[in-house]
Amino acid sequence: MSHVPYKIISPELLEAAAGWAPRYFVGLAAAALRAGRGGRSIGDLRGWILEGWRVSDTPGALTYDSRAAATPIYRQANIGHLRLLPSEQHWSPPRIAGRWCARPDDVVLNKLVPVRAAFVSPNARRHPVDGNALIIRGLTTSAAVWVALCLNHPGYEQLLLVESGVLKRVGLGALEALRVPPVPPEMDGLAARVRDILDDATLVSEALHRTREEANAATTTTSRTEHDLAGGSFFARDAVSNESWLPSATALRAEQSALEEDSGWVALDELASFDDRTRLCHAPDGARVLRLSDVGDDLLAPSAADAHASELIPSRTLAKPLVAGDVLLSTLGTSFRAAYADEDMPPNTHPVDGWVRLRFRETPAAWALLLTTAALRSQAARLTVGSAQQFVPPDALRSLRVPAPSRDVRDRWQRAIEQHHAQRRSLDRRWSSLMNELAALFDAVHAPFMPSPVRMKEALR
Secondary structure, eight states: OOOOOOOOOOHHHHHHSSSOOGGGGSHHHHHHHHHHTTSEETTTTTOEEEEOBOOBOSTTSTTBOTTGGGSOOBOGGGBOSEEBOOOGGGGSOOOOOOTTBOOTTOEEEESBSSOOEEEOOTTSOOOBBBTTEEEEESOOHHHHHHHHHHHTSHHHHHHHHTTOOSSOBOOHHHHHHOEEOOOOTTHHHHHHHHHHHHHHHHHHHHHHHHHHHHHHHHHSSSOOOOOOTTTOOOOOGGGOBTTBOOHHHHHHHHHHHHHHHHHOOEEHHHHEEEOOOOBOSSOOTTOEEEOGGGOOTTOBOOOTTTSOOOOOOGGGBBSSOOOTTOEEEESBGGGOOEEEOOTTOOTTEEEBTTEEEEEESSOHHHHHHHHTSHHHHHHHHTTOBTTTTOBOOGGGGGGOEEOOOOHHHHHHHHHHHHHHHHHHHHHHHHHHHHHHHHHHHHHHHHTTTSOTTOOHHHHHO
16 A cells, blocks of 8 residues: 655644645745744834836836936846845946835845845945845844845745746745744844945945046047948958958957057057966866856956855866966957956966966056956957857957056056955955854754754855
């Protein structure tokens, strides 16, 4: 005789659940349900929930608003674990005001999986939040950080998604019904530290943005000649090359020649030496790999503690480890970026072969900054090859034309970037230490309910 497995659910747990779906009572969802049974909902904590700005920039759409096209918006990609991840557009001053704009002590939660919750610090720009996100407002600082901490755990994520159906999506009702354990008294001091670190990080990133704007201005002083490639254009014979007969590549060569002759821009291979691209034969002990996705728009390669775990593939990894002063240039033309290796670069860091290593004679950080400006990204995008038009051949990067600012300007940029990297690494160390303390507190509160293999430390990382 076959037996159907079953599990007895206590009446108290049945009452705590928002429904009778079996997924409420198994796994991490059940653990989160038990942990919050004697806790507080967002309403109990005197908070309320808002939807983000549901708007379209397409004329004729029901939600069309002419302001949407020019307004920076915090979208799902800008919501990280416990903190916002602003992009370049978010450093501009807020252009509109409304209840869906981020405010200090808000918790911003994206609706689609994977669920992430970010705490909004006072220095964050008060831009609108996308309609695919929810805003929790009205909580105290300690309660807001505690709620965000809980929402970033997979147990609470599963609890929010039980009733979501085929499309895994957080609903208003599920978030309103969610209960979290009472805010521990230790959160007062920890939440204040979260707020201070996020505020400091905002100021550091904003200072780099101002330096980047100056570099962008240095690359846009020269007027560009726009070619009508669709209607046909004539080019000088020197612009036509057997390397590529694509109209965009021909137009780029003509533009580069004009930049060199009229504005004094210099070919990259005249400014820097290109290192050899020998690959590893085997994975050295203690080696770590730097992928293209590990570097953002701030030229900073992450510290060892922040690096994502990634298996090192020797045949796809450059043999020579990074040293201070190295500049890395991405071969991904559709997402062109650079990295500068400072004095605190973790040892035994090997870049993947999607990077090209450069060595400049002087002010390498300043040249790296120039290589990430809009003008240089435009050049790189037109050097892509292949059917997908994504990657740039490493040798083709030698043809990039770069402006040559005065030494005083480059020295100032060099100091600004080195200061930024030093401050960021200090902030990252403070943040890592704080995350360990928050994880320990979360685990202590949830220890009677959560399975031991799933702790907040792993969830945050």
